Amino acid sequence: MNSHVVVVDDDRDYLEVLGRKLSEIGFKRVRLEDNSVKLAEDVEKGLSFDLALIDMTMPEMDGMALLEKIKANSPSTECIMVTAINEARIAVECLNKGAYDYLVKPVATEDLSLSIKRTLERKRLLDLLDLEKRDDLPTLENEEPFRPIVTQSKKVLRILKEAELHASSLVPILITGESGTGKELLARAIHGASPRAQHPFSPINMSSLSSSLFEAEFFGHTKGAFTxxxxxxxxxxxxxxxxxxxxxxxxxLPLSLQGKLLRVLQDGEFSKLGSSARQKVDLRFIAATNENLEQMMAQKRFRKDLYYRIRGGWLHLPPLRERQEDIFLLTRKFLEKYYDVNKQGFIEKTALDLLMRYHYPGNIRELKSVLQSAVNLARGEPIRKTHLPSHITAALKTCEDEDLAAGSSGVKPLSEVEKAHILHAYAQTGENKSKTARRLGIGLNTLRRKLASYGIQ
Known part of the structure; x- marks a missing residue:
């Protein structure tokens, strides 16, 4: 676990015992401190921890005084008091001074684990509330898992911090956003930042699972379960x-299969096909969709109980048109295999201007596809306007012509611009949905949904 923990106890032997128990639970960043005064000085200098386990009776500075010092200098540090005295009055006093829990020695590993789990869950929720109130940009404690996500968008950076906070918990997460916004990349980052990072990450496209395949693929089967x-x-x-x-x-996921998935989420158990034996499974679930699940629930196409089960934490990735400051960063990232992007000249200004002004209904996936096509045409030369697909220049020309016709004060809503672009591409392909989806770099289901909203079936 990535949480930073400090254990303070003047009894060095018991300090080592708690250290071993924390290691068994899975904590790797643990400081064992037998000098409460030294820790207080470090905290006053700005050192902070996610969690502090504090012994009540220590020389020079007792646990109550250290608790007050920590809460005064690092209020976000959650504290658990550990004592040999089982007295309600002392426990109440500790809680009133900011401690979250009170444990009596000797502490069983199971009790310690449960208390720490509750305490860190409270910290996570408080940190999420604090994130919503802050104006400054948060920083990631564990940057490495999120490094593949290229962004300087303030909106996305806040989402990444929220994702990191969710990563340390067990709650299921729902990631929403248009096709091509990077939902699987974010899911992989959450897994990498979680205590489960050393175990498998299994992506499953739910739309590819038919009723006949779902149970065999999800639950597995025993020998002889099928002919x-x-x-x-x-x-x-x-x-x-x-x-x-x-x-x-x-x-x-078909409605008929949603109940089967819900049972696994609720019970953490399943049976293989061909067997009645129940197996326990310990999993973190992350779900993603580009659909409006609330609208689907209203239409009775998605179960409410499943929706509220998977939406323990909710992260919404914005489309690329709402994070235009990332377009050049992403362009550099996608082209670094073919050009020295640290030097100017790998892409001409007119081509870059077109890329910066385009609205990308297919989002990041479409940008990557556009650049791959341009690289093939450029053959090592700088990417020019002529190397970009014609639908990009056509879409921008259409928008400019419509704006000119509307007058200098006419600003079209983004939804209308997107609609015009999609319909233009649809007409260019002879109203072939599959070709249009590939050209736009969006999913076929996404295209069908958008065309249906325009009155086209």
Whole structure:
């Protein structure tokens, strides 16, 4: 676990005992301190921890005084008091001074684990509330898992911090956003920042699972469960045990299968096909969708109980058109395999201007596709306007012509610009939905949904 913990006790032997128990629970960043005065001085200098386990009776500075010092200088540090005295009056006093829990020695590993879990969950919720109130940009404690996500967007940076806070918990997470915004990349980052990082991350496209395949793929089956099945099969649940199961496009899961998924989420148990034995499974669930699940619930196409089960934490990734400051960063990232992007001249200004002004209905995935096509045409030369797909220049020309016709004061809503662009591409492909979706770099379901909203079936 990535949480930074300090244990303070003047009894060095007991300090080592608590240190071993914390290691068994999974904590790696643990400071064992037998001098309460030294820790108080460090805290006054700005050192902070996620959690402090504090012995009540210590020379020079007792636990109560140290608790007050920590709360005065590092209010976000959660504190658990540890004492040999089981007295209600002292426990109440500790809680009144800011401690979250009060444990009596000797502390069983199970009791310690449960108390720490509750305490860190409270800290996570408080940190999430604090994140909403802050105007400054938060910093990531563990940057490495989030490094593949290229951004300087303030909105996205705040989402990444929120994702990091969720990563340390066990709550299921729902990631929403348009097709191509990077939902799986964010799910992988959450897994990498979680205590489950050393265990499997299994992405599953829910729209690819038919009713006949769902149970076999999800639960696995025993030998002989099917005609000709000479061997049993390990399903996604068993394979991913102790890891993270990423349920992509969960809005496409048929209603008839949603109840089966819900039972696993609720009970943490499943049975293989061909067996009545129940198996326990320890999983973190992350779901993603580009659908409006609330609208689907209103239309009775998505179960409410499943929705509220998967939405323990909710992260919404904005479309690329709402984070235009990232377009050049992403362009550099996608082109660094082919050009020296640290030098000017790998892309001409007119081409870059077009990329910066385009609205990307297919989001980051479309930008990557556009640049790959341009690289193929450029053949090592700088990327020019002529190397970009014609639908980009056509879409911008259409928008400019419409703005000119509307007059200098006519500013079209972004939804209308997107609609005009999609319909233009649809007409160019002879109203072929598959070709249009590929050209725009968006999913076929997304295109169908948008066309339906324009009155086209």
């Amino acid at each position: 000709g099945a000479e061997h049993g099969r390990v399903g996604y649940l068993e394979h991913t045990n102790k890891g993270t199961l990423f349920l992509d496009e969960i809005g496409d």
